[in-house]
Amino acid sequence: MQFTFQACADLNEIWESMAMPSDPWGSGDAEHLAAARSFAEKLEQLCQLLVLHPEMGSVRDELKPGIRSVLLNRYVIFYRVRGNGVEVMRVLRASRELDAIA
Numbered sequence: 001m002q003f004t005f006q007a008c009a010d011l012n013e014i015w016e017s018m019a020m021p022s023d024p025w026g027s028g029d030a031e032h033l034a035a036a037r038s039f040a041e042k043l044e045q046l047c048q049l050l051v052l053h054p055e056m057g058s059v060r061d062e063l064k065p066g067i068r069s070v071l072l073n074r075y076v077i078f079y080r081v082r083g084n085g086v087e088v089m090r091v092l093r094a095s096r097e098l099d100a101i102a
Contacts, residue, residue: 002086003088004088007088014039043091051086074095
């Protein structure tokens with residue numbers, strides 16, 4: 001499993017948005033961190049599944065030939081099969097405009 005630079009940046013942004021409280025003086029820090037950790041664990045499980053079953057995602061040739069996607073919570077993981085591996089291209093909010101992947 002490989003991640004593009006942009007996918008890593010996407011994941012960093014997601015982690016920060018989940019782990020950092022919107023109110024820095026609030027007391028929900030542990031809840032935010034738990035949500036971020038839960039997302040990371042689910043992402044890891046999904047990535048392991050994709051390595052074993054790379055064709056499980058939806059074909060998204062309308063965005064770019066060879067691109068597939070799977071949904072994880074409110075996020076869409078865009079990836080492509082590269083030889084015997086999987087390369088994650090982007091991880092975007094499901095509500096986001098998809099022109100960013102093309």
